[in-house]
Amino acid sequence: MSRIELPPVSERVRALHAQMTLDEKLAQLVGYWVDQGDELVAPMAGEMATSTKYEDASAHGIGHLTRVYGTRPVDPVERAAWLWSEQRRLREQTRLGIPAIVHEECLTGLAAWKAATFPTPLAWGASFDPALVEEMGRLIGGSMRQLGIHQGLAPVLDVIRDPRWGRVDECIGEDPYVVGTVGTAYVRGLQDAGIHATLKHFVGYSASQSGRNHAPVHAGPRELADVLLPPFEMAVRDGGVRSVMNSYAEIDGVPVAASEELLTSVLREEWGFDGVVVSDYFSVAFLHTMHAVAQDLGEAAALALAAGIDVELPTGDAFTAPLAEALRSGAVDEALVDRAVLRVLAEKEELGLLDETFDEPPAAIDLDTPEHRAVARRLAEESLVLLSNGGVLPLDAASIGRLAIIGPNADSAEALMGCYSFVNHVLAHHPDVPLGLELPSVFEALRAEFPGSAPEAVRGCDVSGDDASGIAEAVAAAAASDVAVVVVGDRAGLFGRGTVGEGNDVDDLELPGLQRRLVEEVVSTGVPTVMIVLSGRPYAIGWAIDGPAAPAAVLQAFFPGEEGASAIAAVLSGRAAPSGRLPVSLPRSAGAQPYTYLHPILGGPSEITSADSTPALPFGHGLTYTGFEHSRLSAPTESATGADLPVTVEVRNVGERSGVDVVQLYARDLYASVTRPVAQLVGYARVALEPGETTVVRFDVPVGRLSFTDRRGARVVEPGDIEFWVGGSCEDRETSSTTRLVGPVHEIGPADARTVSVSVAAVVPR
Structure with missing residues (x-):
């Protein structure tokens, strides 16, 4: 076995490491999900749930505390008091007194109850505004620091390759440079606030077969090098990111979690990354259970450590007893553990955890300040993409006697939020808990923007399903109005609970359910119709751009967050001007996928095939109210x-x-x-x-x-x-x-x- 090189660390870290027993070392390489229950907020979480009691798991210390605020709706002040006391316990009642790193999701803002929710990353890409994204990241990081959080599991730097993939709303765009510049800006903002950003999902996750979650990836080395890797390289070299998370993907038969070539040769040796690599949730165990490249969890732990994964999240399924057994039998070199432990201790030193005393938890916390909302509003406005406009927009309030507000997303606050927003990620399991923040729907925002002109909202149909009983009422409402606004699109959720989001992959890019029929029947009234698409992926809506039943205008909103409805109302009235551009091509059809504007000559239309992959609208398209x-x-x-x-x-x-x-x-x-x-x-x-x-x-x-x-x-x-x-x-x-x-x-x-x-x-x- 070749000699394992240990990372350079401070004398303090080296001395601390020298005191550690094997149990104390392994404890630093795992997380513990204190609140994990029956809620499905991670893939196969129910099947992988640990049975180890927290007191036993943390007897020798613990590396990470997993999603202390983001698993259930807990009061932030009360939870902070618990966290401070728990960190004091780790400091005072474990032999070495090493506090835990606390990590949380922060893709659309801190995923915690009552925290500001910003536009989804696909909207960041549509804004083409890295400076504003950096400002947002700094605000998110500030909220996290107040709550004793140290590491954020964002941004997602997967380059979109197929809009059928459910996690498209977590991505920034289909162009590596846009993904890299915008994503690196978020890293800078978050880390300026003292939070370690974590790049996801390194690498290839978005290039999965048929746009399916957790599917094999068939990417050649040139596609990896020129398309999928550059955003990560930019965030490492230019952004100085401190953490990276592996992807669930297997590329040409090799799971990334077991790829020394990617996690060590490319990431560390070629790019110079010197931070910590954390596993995506349960991905170490998946080497045994899903990829079948390890015969047991001990072998899975050995493969992951050798490849370059330092910390197993969210819990210690493989890096605890199974790894300990492999070490004691001589099957694994303890130097691999030492390498990872030194990196983790260095990260804790860098974060100030080795000196933190946790004296007084915050007595009051505002996670949704006017500053948060102002940035959320600006980013939402900048991200709105005007796809078409026959002259109906902006609406003239003085000449509109009556607006019909129609559609399944017209009066739904949840429709403004992405999959990893706390509202859709966690509160979906707690329907009796209030949202915890001001979140007007599009209907409420339009009623405020055009006072006296909007009747009650008419659903027409659901986001999904085949119930057409409400369409006639919607058509009647439109016919009795001067302008109809039809709000359609997605409902984000997890693993089958929505039309887009993690685990919600599709084989059809038509608007879900009967929404196209709803729009076309409203348009058939002859009343000027504005279609607003609230979605987490681009849909095949070419029929709405230039078809015979096309609305007078189409506005694309990629889950614009808590201020999204106000931003939409401002753009419709002309109080704000649209300036977003498509960060991903608007697809012609599901059958034309996967498609990217970065195609070679043979990837476009030609006379030697009857199939046409030309998108309905190209990457970068977006109209304004001027020229x-x-x-x-x-x-x-x-x-x-x-x-x-x-x-x-x-x-x-x-x-x-x-x-x-x-x-x-x-x-x-x-x-x-x-x-x-x-x-x-x-x-x-x-x-x-x-x-x-x-x-x-x-x-x-x-x-x-x-x-x-x-x-x-x-x-x-x-x-x-x-x-x-x-x-x-x-x-x-x-x-x-x-x-x-x-x-x-x-x-x-x-x-x-x-x-x-x-x-x-x-x-x-x-």
Whole structure:
């Protein structure tokens, strides 16, 4: 067996480790789920529930306390008092006195009762605003610190490959650069507040077979290197993330939880990650029970430790007694345990836990302050994507006598929330518990925005199911109104409790249930109809964009959170302007999946197949209430393969209203040694302009943005022609330029930057 290299740590950590017995070491490598009960909030949680009593499990200390606030609706102040006392017990009544790391979910805000709930990550991507996402992360982290939480299980950096996958609403987009920049911004915000972010799910989880959860992944090394890994690399190199969580995936027959190549060679040796790798819930045991690469839990623990997993979450199914037995029999080298323990102790030292005294728990906590709500509102507004508009929007309140508010999501607060929101993740098990925060529905927000014009909400039909008995009432309400607003889409949930979310994968991308029929029958009244889609995935709604029964306008809202309804009302009235862009292609059909705009020539339409995968609307699409003109794209005519490239474009507001343009710079490598995408987003920028104003946006493109993995497996930039363009989407070539790269093949190294620097010139008025 090769010598296992131990990580460099402080003298304090080394001395603490030297005192530890084997039982004390193993205790630091596991979590304990104090509140775990019958609620299904993790895959196979009921089957994997530990029978070990907490007092026994923590007799020698404990590494993590699992979801102290996020498993059941507990009062934050009362729970904090319990946590402080428990941490004091660990400090005072265990031999070494090491407190526990407390981890929580924080994908759409802290997953705790009464905590602010922000838009889902797919909405972050639609905003194209990393700075605002960073601000949100800082607020979330501040709430967590108040409650004695140390580690957040977010962000999700899986690149969307198939919208049939139920966990799409947890993802940021289908473009690795957008995922990387937005996700890294969240990491910075959370860690600036003193919380360790945890990247999920490293790696390949979203590329599962047929869009199914926990399914095999058939990704080649180039897809891994050029599409799936870059967001994680960015968050490690640029964001300094402190924790990573493995994915449940098995890639070409090798479970990630047992992959030393990914968890050690790539993550640590190639990228320089020096934090802690935690297992996704039960994934160590899954090496035995689901992947069948380990004959028992002891062998599963050995495989995971050797691969590079340091901590088993949420409990110690494999890293406790089964691992201890394997160690005592000599089947596992104790140096593997020492390596993991040193990393965990170093993390606790970094978090200040080794010096924390836990004197006074907070006496009062506000987890949903006006500042939280202001950021939630801004992000919700920026994330709304106007897919189509025949001129009905914005609505003129003065000319509207009556609004019909229709649809299964019109008067549902839960419809605004993603799968990992506390409302849908936990409170679904506790229907008698109040939501704990102000959460107006779209109907309530529209009634406030257009006072006196909105009647009672009419459901028409449910989100799913085949009960059509309410459609006639909805049609009648629409016919008696000046404008009809129909709110359709998803209901997020877990493992079959919804239409989207973890475990809610689909083989059909039509709107669930009878919702399409509802919309079409309302449109048939001839009353101007606005369709609002509250969803966690993009649906095949091309019929609503340009079909014979298309509504007058379609607004896409990816689970916009607690302020989402207010944001929708503001955009409909014109008080706010839409500026979101599609972070994922709007699919043509389920049969056209998997699809990505990053496809090579053979991945698009052609004359030699009758099947057309062209999406209903392309990546980057989104309308505004004004118009923007892009012109005079300028890039060097010739440049060295190892040199950075300055690219400029002129942007002008040619409409009559103020607005925000998302300037999108795309590139295409015309000929290369391996096939390349027909379009690739290089950089982007949000630019606010008044009517008639003009500015110049400069993108300083590092050569790393044009790199790819060649046939040898090296990341390179080759000589040849690169076409650049800017437009309203990946398919809109409004202004373009070509640069010839000259010189030898340039191999990308750690010193090569891969993030575009953007600057906006002074605005020139009309």
